[in-house]
Amino acid sequence: ESEIDIIKMAFAQIHEWRPDFLAIWNINWDIPLILKACKDAGVDPRDILCDKGVPEHLRRCKYIEGITSKESASGVHQTIKPANQWHVLELTASFSVICAMAAYRRVRGGAELPSYSLDAILKREEIGKGKINLPEAEKFKKLKWHQFMQTMRKFDYMAYAIFDSYSMVMLDEKTKDI
16 A cells, blocks of 8 residues: 555565575665655654564664765765665664675676666676666656656566566576675
């Protein structure tokens, strides 16, 4: 029925599975949105994200945003690219939440790739042909693309979301990063 219901259902399933890791591509996008949805709904995120077996007074849910910018010795301000950031969600749960994009970058080190978008990495690793691309949606970029797809192409967007999640499994099966 609502955004918070989706989050509750998703985390109930994750807690049931009890994975070692919950990997999210570009964690600094999703986790703040999840925490905002909890706040907007008047729900304590510890009641959803933390393991229910942990007593309430011991539950911890704290998002620690990594360094997103730095200043050089000469005083020039520089943004740190998302793949080079490291954010942490401290959570009392059976799993650790990690940024799969940052993990992919750190495992490989070396020269910076032109893009660490999931689509670019899937193509680089030859996992399928990349994400769903519809000609009528090509004119939209970033958030506008998602808004268009969610309102005008709902079923295509659901397929996109399913592939978005499963492609990370396929990627990890190949790279063995996580």
